[in-house]
Amino acid sequence: MKKGLELTAAIPGEDDVQTANPARLGVRLRLARQTRGMTLKALSDAANCSESLLSKIENGKASPSLPMLHRLVGALETNIGWMFEESDGEEGIIFRAGTRPLIALDPLRRGEGISLERIIPYSAGHLLQCNIHHIEESGESAGPIQHAGEEVGYLLAGEIELIVDGKSFMLAAGDAFVFNSELPHHYRNVGRERASIFWVNTPATF
Known part of the structure; x- marks a missing residue:
């Protein structure tokens, strides 16, 4: 098997946050939060944002500012690049050996x-x-x-x-x-x- 790829990405800027797919970003946030066993309230407290706003972000109804996204990612101890990673593969069906991260x-x-x-x-x-x-x-x-x-x-x-x-x-x-x-x-x-x-x-x- 070929050496895998490290999960790296350019650090997104404010424009990237605003143009990102809100639904995908929300899914990633919810997945990261629930995988870590955090409630909405726990994450909102840790990231210094309102629980209602966080709920809207997770449901794709709002987009976080870049500073807020950094706080959320920090509280979740995840990688900000992962929040923007696009699906890969041949029409999203095939993922070849040696190309998977x-x-x-x-x-x-x-x-x-x-x-x-x-x-x-x-x-x-x-x-x-x-x-x-x-x-x-x-x-x-x-x-x-x-x-x-x-x-x-x-x-x-x-x-x-x-x-x-x-x-x-x-x-x-x-x-x-x-x-x-x-x-x-x-x-x-x-x-x-x-x-x-x-x-x-x-x-x-x-």
């Missing part, structure tokens, strides 16, 4: 020794999120985290410990799992080689 540290799933190979782009047009989680030896996700949705995974290689709602499960290549995303969950590599998990989850309802 490989994110060394996904800001939505903080941890050590983890990279995500994005199978499909985050987009309002998809009901699913799908990545391959690559976990280096002794790597582990931050957590536990919990959010809306459902998780499904298949261990492609290696050995991991999956902890869901305080219960520990040891998985080897070929094992699969499914659980409600609202249950606290995290994982770590317990083997002596890199582990890879094909991971699908449903994000919050758009």
Whole structure:
């Protein structure tokens, strides 16, 4: 597999914010917020904006100013470039090997020794999120985290410990799992080689 691409983007300016697709930007904000388990009130307080305005932004009915967007991104500990990333691929259907982004540290799933190979782009047009989680030896996700949705995974290689709602499960290549995303969950590599998990989850309802 070719080396993946780091998630980089030019820092957007005020004009970029004003011309951005409000619906896409709102979807990204809501996804980031709910993945981190934050309520509207918690994020609005952290970003020093009103809850009603944040709700309008998430629903595509308003656009944030650039300073507000920076505050929101800072509170969510995500990458401002991700908020403006466009869908990729041949007509949004095919995503070729070697062209998919490989994110060394996904800001939505903080941890050590983890990279995500994005199978499909985050987009309002998809009901699913799908990545391959690559976990280096002794790597582990931050957590536990919990959010809306459902998780499904298949261990492609290696050995991991999956902890869901305080219960520990040891998985080897070929094992699969499914659980409600609202249950606290995290994982770590317990083997002596890199582990890879094909991971699908449903994000919050758009």
